[in-house]
Amino acid sequence: MSGRSKTPERALFLGQRSTTHLSNGGPMSFHIEKINILSDLYGYSPSFNQICLHQLTINWNGPIVQLKFDLHEFPSKPPAKWGAFNTIQVDLSIFPLSLIRVEKFGEGNICNIAIDKVRDNLFEINVTGDSIADIHGSHIRIEKLSAYLNNP
Template sequence: MENRVGMRWTSLLHNPEGVNAAYQGNPPDLRGVRVHEVTLQVEGPTLKLRLDLPEYPDRPPRKWAVQKFNTVQIEISFSGLRSVSLGGFKSEISADVSITEGDGVNVRVTAPGVHLQANAATVFISTLTAYVDEA
C-alpha cells in the first residue's frame, strides 16, 4: 500500500530484496491480506505479523513453481517497538495493512472487528515462504 508520500510499503523495509525478487519489483499492496498470526516478543521488543499476500507472483521463483505453490506468506517484524494497541481479534481475519514512515515506522491493521496500530524503529521481512492453499 502506498503511504502519504507515494512510497510503496517495501521501500520502508530494511531488507526488501526477497519480496522484490519474488514479484519482479512489483509486490502487491497489503489490502485484503489473510492474517495468520500476531506475536509480541520482549526481544527488540518486536511485533511480528504473519500474513498471506493477496496475489501470487506471475513468474514465481522456480522452486515455488515446481512445487505448484499458489500462496505467498510473509512474516513482517517491527523491531524497536515503541507502542502497540490491539482491539478485537477473531479466527478468520482479512485485513488491510498500512505501513508508513513517521517517527520510525507505523503499522495499522484494519478489518471488521479488528484494529491494530503500532510504532517501531525499523521493519523487515523475517520470513518469506510459499505454500499450497487448498481453499
C-alpha cells in the first residue's frame, strides 16, 4: 500500500463530490448536499479547520443536529453585496442521527470539523478543539451561507 494509512483519511469538503481512501487504498466518493455553494464562492473548497463554532443544536424532529460556525478565511472575491463583511458563516445539518456524543462545548470555540464516510448512508462528523463532539448521521447538507462584519 506504500504510504497509505490504515484508517480513512479525512475528507474535508473537496468539491461537490469528496473522496476519501479506505484502508484497502480504494476511493470512496460521497455527496454532501449543496457543497458547491462554498466551492463556487471561494473558487476552491475551504477547510473546516480553525472554525469558530457558535452553536450546536439538537432537534428531535429528524432527529437532526445543526452546526453554526464561521469559516477561518474569507473569500478573496466575495459578492459585491458582501463587500463590507469579513466573515462567512455556515449552517450545516446532519440527519437523521444515529449517534450524538458531546463531551464539551467550550468558550471561544475554535474547532476543526472532520467528516468521514463510515459506510453507505453513514457519516461520522468529529468536532475537535475547544469543543468535542461525535455525530453520526445519514445526510449532511449546507442549509445556509451568510456573511457579516466580525470585529476582532
